[in-house]
Amino acid sequence: MTLSIAHLGPPGTYTEQAAFFYVNWLNKTQGVEAILCPYPTIAQSLQAVAVDQAQLAVVPMENSIEGSVSMTMDALWQLDSLQIQLALVMPIVHTLISCAASLDRIETVYSHPQALAQCQGWLEQFLPTVQLIPRNSTTEALQGLEQEVTTAAISSSRAAQLYSLPILASGINDYPENSTRFWVISQNQHQAQAAHYISSTSTSHTSLALSVPANVPGALLQILQVFAQLGINLSRIESRPTKRSLGEYLFFIDAEADLTAPQMQSALPELEAYTEVLKIFGSYNVLPVSPQE
Amino acid sequence: MTLSIAHLGPPGTYTEQAAFFYVNWLNKTQGVEAILCPYPTIAQSLQAVAVDQAQLAVVPMENSIEGSVSMTMDALWQLDSLQIQLALVMPIVHTLISCAASLDRIETVYSHPQALAQCQGWLEQFLPTVQLIPRNSTTEALQGLEQEVTTAAISSSRAAQLYSLPILASGINDYPENSTRFWVISQNQHQAQAAHYISSTSTSHTSLALSVPANVPGALLQILQVFAQLGINLSRIESRPTKRSLGEYLFFIDAEADLTAPQMQSALPELEAYTEVLKIFGSYNVLPVSPQE
Numbered sequence: 001m002t003l004s005i006a007h008l009g010p011p012g013t014y015t016e017q018a019a020f021f022y023v024n025w026l027n028k029t030q031g032v033e034a035i036l037c038p039y040p041t042i043a044q045s046l047q048a049v050a051v052d053q054a055q056l057a058v059v060p061m062e063n064s065i066e067g068s069v070s071m072t073m074d075a076l077w078q079l080d081s082l083q084i085q086l087a088l089v090m091p092i093v094h095t096l097i098s099c100a101a102s103l104d105r106i107e108t109v110y111s112h113p114q115a116l117a118q119c120q121g122w123l124e125q126f127l128p129t130v131q132l133i134p135r136n137s138t139t140e141a142l143q144g145l146e147q148e149v150t151t152a153a154i155s156s157s158r159a160a161q162l163y164s165l166p167i168l169a170s171g172i173n174d175y176p177e178n179s180t181r182f183w184v185i186s187q188n189q190h191q192a193q194a195a196h197y198i199s200s201t202s203t204s205h206t207s208l209a210l211s212v213p214a215n216v217p218g219a220l221l222q223i224l225q226v227f228a229q230l231g232i233n234l235s236r237i238e239s240r241p242t243k244r245s246l247g248e249y250l251f252f253i254d255a256e257a258d259l260t261a262p263q264m265q266s267a268l269p270e271l272e273a274y275t276e277v278l279k280i281f282g283s284y285n286v287l288p289v290s291p292q293e
Numbered sequence: 294m295t296l297s298i299a300h301l302g303p304p305g306t307y308t309e310q311a312a313f314f315y316v317n318w319l320n321k322t323q324g325v326e327a328i329l330c331p332y333p334t335i336a337q338s339l340q341a342v343a344v345d346q347a348q349l350a351v352v353p354m355e356n357s358i359e360g361s362v363s364m365t366m367d368a369l370w371q372l373d374s375l376q377i378q379l380a381l382v383m384p385i386v387h388t389l390i391s392c393a394a395s396l397d398r399i400e401t402v403y404s405h406p407q408a409l410a411q412c413q414g415w416l417e418q419f420l421p422t423v424q425l426i427p428r429n430s431t432t433e434a435l436q437g438l439e440q441e442v443t444t445a446a447i448s449s450s451r452a453a454q455l456y457s458l459p460i461l462a463s464g465i466n467d468y469p470e471n472s473t474r475f476w477v478i479s480q481n482q483h484q485a486q487a488a489h490y491i492s493s494t495s496t497s498h499t500s501l502a503l504s505v506p507a508n509v510p511g512a513l514l515q516i517l518q519v520f521a522q523l524g525i526n527l528s529r530i531e532s533r534p535t536k537r538s539l540g541e542y543l544f545f546i547d548a549e550a551d552l553t554a555p556q557m558q559s560a561l562p563e564l565e566a567y568t569e570v571l572k573i574f575g576s577y578n579v580l581p582v583s584p585q586e
């Protein structure tokens with residue numbers, strides 16, 4: 001059986017790069033064959049898994065500079081029965097791609113807004129007068145570069161290679177510690193089967209999201225106390241609006257414990273008592289991605 | 294003296310609409326004259342206040358659907374000596390602006406990515422085959438609409454009016470409860486003077502941001518306990534990455550108390566004991582904006 005893996009496309013996006021690494025890793029470590037299926041948005045790639053068009057999706061969930069990817073959080077909350085199988089952490093190295101002979105010929109730079117934001121300092125120093133134009137993805141930013149020699153795009157070196165375009169500058173991100181965390185997502189009912197594809201039996205992280213009854217002061221405090229009293233460390237707490245009214249939030253929490261661990265089993269009924277809706281996205285391990293592979 | 298008020302431009306953005314309301318409100322209630330100064334980014338409008346190019350800035354900080362405006366949070370954290378004077382809450386009503394004779398002639402829709410996201414359901418229902426193209430602002434999306442009758446933009450009805458463009462559909466946002474909270478920002482040293490422009494002497498909210506020492510489990514819990522034990526309700530808790538390494542966060546907190554209230558005065562030294570950096574952005578009131586004025 002060949003697995004199909006949905007991701008934000010077109011080929012050459014950072015998400016595709018992470019998904020590509022994952023396909024190779026699956027093949028090398030478990031002999032599993034998988035193909036990549038690009039989708040125009042993150043939400044559509046998760047939807048593809050929810051409706052069984054794809055077995056897995058690779059989605060970005062957090063960047064060390066720009067923070068949480070709200071589209072991923074919102075889609076995970078809205079779609080039912082999705083499960084996290086694995087986290088991938090990949091260093092992000094932005095490159096400036098252009099057919100211009102030199103930097104001083106460039107008048108316009110295209111990229112995804114997050115990539116433009118992550119190179120803001122470099123752009124102000126080396127290209128202070130250029131116009132910055134947002135695109136839906138770092139790959140879409142490459143369109144038309146060959147025809148327009150006064151334009152450039154910020155994208156990955158993999159994208160430059162895939163589309164045979166020249167790199168004018170590499171490592172142009174302002175923060176060298178730039179990295180993105182991705183989640184590999186499956187359907188609930190495929191959990192047992194997909195669990196086959198993760199290497200270790202005991203997992204290190206559990207992710208969940210919850211909403212609290214409106215207008216209950218200290219609701220988040222109660223939730224955090226449940227974890228603290230059971231000695232469970234939280235590696236991430238993120239608020240998202242409920243979309244009902246300004247000032248009402250959901251909370252996304254990553255706990256450093258396996259769902260089957262005794263302290264997590266004690267935490268769950270306590271959390272249920274304090275929450276309106278509690279969604280558990282499963283337990284998983286973190287795999288570092290080498291972008292060269 | 295005429296005040297200059299920096300905002301994300303060009304004229305016709307939702308931020309300009311909020312700033313325009315504020316200018317009228319200042320004039321009506323305090324007889325103060327003010328002019329609007331558009332800047333290409335939120336960060337640049339805050340920078341203008343930091344370097345004394347403008348006395349005040351109006352910046353979006355949170356939308357009820359899309360959540361926190363990370364550029365505002367990051368710039369507030371990075372720039373020193375900025376102070377919140379007032380919060381403005383404005384309902385957001387998106388309109389589809391186009392010179393096309395009817396919806397079925399439209400092939401392309403331009404807007405700011407947040408506006409496109411907020412109308413996703415409407416677009417899928419009424420314009421399922423159009424191409425969605427991001428722009429830096431909802432106003433920038435209006436460029437070229439007159440020449441290209443197969444294009445449309447999502448923007449405010451005020452923008453349609455300002456640029457004399459026809460509205461094809463109104464209230465196209467998926468969530469009717471869509472509203473955005475803005476902050477009016479000044480420099481610290483102008484606080485006494487700017488405080489003159491806020492109507493009431495006792496304020497309802499205090500905003501602050503803090504970083505905690507790295508790798509201290511339960512650091513956020515300690516912070517929340519300080520507020521809970523003093524009976525201070527928190528209306529918002531938001532994490533942002535420190536940009537140093539994945540999994541390290543700053544926290545932005547809005548407390549429902551005046552900075553000079555006894556319980557807030559007790560909280561501050563306790564917070565200092567648990568934080569690495571503590572930034573207090575001041576106390577302020579919330580003013581509802583009627584977008585028609």
